Amino acid sequence: MKTITFYSYKGGTGRSLAVANAARYLARLNFKVVALDFDLEAPGLHYKFSTSEDGKPIAVQTGIVDYLHEFIKEGSVPLSLEKFVITIDVPGTDQPLLRLIAAGCSPSSGYWEKLSRINWHELFYAPDAKGVQLFLDLKQRIADELQPDFLLIDSRTGITEMGGVAATLLADRVICLVVPTLENMEGARVVLRSLKRTRREMGGEDIELMLALSRLPEMKNAEEESIITERIQSFFNEEQANLEDTLSCQNIYTLHSGTALELREVLRVGGDISPDESILLRDYLRLFATMVPQELMLSQVDALVEQAKIRLWVDPEGAIREMEELA
Numbered sequence: 001m002k003t004i005t006f007y008s009y010k011g012g013t014g015r016s017l018a019v020a021n022a023a024r025y026l027a028r029l030n031f032k033v034v035a036l037d038f039d040l041e042a043p044g045l046h047y048k049f050s051t052s053e054d055g056k057p058i059a060v061q062t063g064i065v066d067y068l069h070e071f072i073k074e075g076s077v078p079l080s081l082e083k084f085v086i087t088i089d090v091p092g093t094d095q096p097l098l099r100l101i102a103a104g105c106s107p108s109s110g111y112w113e114k115l116s117r118i119n120w121h122e123l124f125y126a127p128d129a130k131g132v133q134l135f136l137d138l139k140q141r142i143a144d145e146l147q148p149d150f151l152l153i154d155s156r157t158g159i160t161e162m163g164g165v166a167a168t169l170l171a172d173r174v175i176c177l178v179v180p181t182l183e184n185m186e187g188a189r190v191v192l193r194s195l196k197r198t199r200r201e202m203g204g205e206d207i208e209l210m211l212a213l214s215r216l217p218e219m220k221n222a223e224e225e226s227i228i229t230e231r232i233q234s235f236f237n238e239e240q241a242n243l244e245d246t247l248s249c250q251n252i253y254t255l256h257s258g259t260a261l262e263l264r265e266v267l268r269v270g271g272d273i274s275p276d277e278s279i280l281l282r283d284y285l286r287l288f289a290t291m292v293p294q295e296l297m298l299s300q301v302d303a304l305v306e307q308a309k310i311r312l313w314v315d316p317e318g319a320i321r322e323m324e325e326l327a
Helices: 015-029 066-074 108-116 118-125 132-148 159-171 182-201 221-235 279-287 296-309 315-326
Strands: 001-008 033-037 086-090 091-103 150-154 173-178 208-214 252-256
Touching: 001 015, 001 159, 015 033, 015 086, 015 091, 015 132, 015 150, 015 173, 015 208, 033 132, 066 108, 066 132, 118 132, 118 159, 132 150, 132 159, 159 182, 173 182, 182 208, 182 221, 208 221, 221 252, 252 279
Parallel strands: 001 150, 001 173, 033 091, 033 150, 173 208, 208 252
Antiparallel strands: 086 091
């Protein structure tokens, strides 16, 4: 199971929308995916996965907050994860490939009441604190009970306990979304350096760090955009006194702003729009393709091409869009 955490230092970067699009992308490649909403103070994945015309969120009964509440109240975790898991429909496949573990029944009063009762300091910093092991066990349970190929985590913004769990403790790779403001970039750089240092001090493997420059306006001059991205890449890779703390991000990906999404956020991957019609969809596809090792990607291609051929008879436009995304 590959665990990828999506992180942003501040809100407004489109992080949760990117998580939902990435989850649908992987599921459309026939991978089993679990999306986990760790943004407990502002959960949104149950909105992002909604296909309702009015944007009404997917109904959620229980989630991570309820899992933590039961552990704190009873002193033990629930016997099964099933009651915390929601199967999400994915266009182009009728298999149950995408599952959501939401934050909980937000924005209900019961949700906020349970969240307010969680003593994060006691959970992580008390002499007999069990928080670290609790979340390591949760990751192992997801692997054992749900058996996904990918676990995608929507992390909390800023510097928080849950952000630390999602990025430092659980992730194999962190995709950091930033907008090109000094406040956002300086904060994100400090966090990523700290994350790298903490993993090293814990004796863990080096973590893969990726940068995605988000909400970037589409520019007429490609050279102008290249200058901006190179400048931001140099900013993040600025050499440190301790060279081990230098980030060395090899690439920076762009996620252009989508004017239509300012009114209503809808998933671009697997939607009714082609890559030729959406620069943001093309951006997503370039970024998400890096998440899948080439040998795994190639193993899926033949089956996807055959599916598209069959679909040509009933939905030619949809089949063409699928092949464009695959290409």
